[in-house]
Structure formats: C-alpha cells, structure tokens
Amino acid sequence: MSETYVCSNCQTTVTRPFQIRSIIRTCDECGQNGRFLHRSLVDSLESLPAEELPDGWESMRLDERFEAALKQGLIQLTRS
Numbered sequence: 001m002s003e004t005y006v007c008s009n010c011q012t013t014v015t016r017p018f019q020i021r022s023i024i025r026t027c028d029e030c031g032q033n034g035r036f037l038h039r040s041l042v043d044s045l046e047s048l049p050a051e052e053l054p055d056g057w058e059s060m061r062l063d064e065r066f067e068a069a070l071k072q073g074l075i076q077l078t079r080s
C-alpha cells in the first residue's frame with residue numbers, strides 16, 4: 001500500500017508505504033525543507049465551504065491552511 005503526501009509549498013506529491021498525518025522532508029521540486037501533508041488532509045482542506053475559510057486562505061501554504069483550519073475547528077483529526 002502506498003500513501004500520497006503533498007508538498008505544502010508547491011504541491012508536488014510523493015508516496016510513502018506508511019500512513020501518518022504529515023512528513024517533513026526537503027522537496028525535490030521546490031527545494032524547501034518543509035511539511036508534506038497526507039493527501040486525505042489536503043482533500044479535507046479543499047472541501048471546506050468557502051464562506052468558512054479564514055482571511056488570507058488563498059495565500060497560505062498548505063500547512064498554514066491546515067493549522068488555521070484546525071484552530072478554527074473546521075476540521076477534526078480522527079486519529080493520532
């Protein structure tokens with residue numbers, strides 16, 4: 001089984017044989033060392049209703065969106 005992770009900065013994807021919330025790595029595409037979010041989290045962020053999104057959402061990186069959505073209770077984590 002392989003799981004997809006998405007670069008917070010440029011949205012390049014990588015696959016890993018394990019499922020966790022996010023991984024930290026240096027991106028091959030954009031060269032940034034940062035967080036890659038699991039695809040399912042990215043899908044959750046993309047499915048949020050537009051009227052509930054915090055200010056500046058469009059200009060946030062994926063990991064910033066994730067933190068903002070968590071803080072506002074827009075998404076819940078169902079596993080640790």
Ligand SMILES: [Zn+2]
Nearest residue numbers: 007010027030
């Ligand atoms: Zn990247």
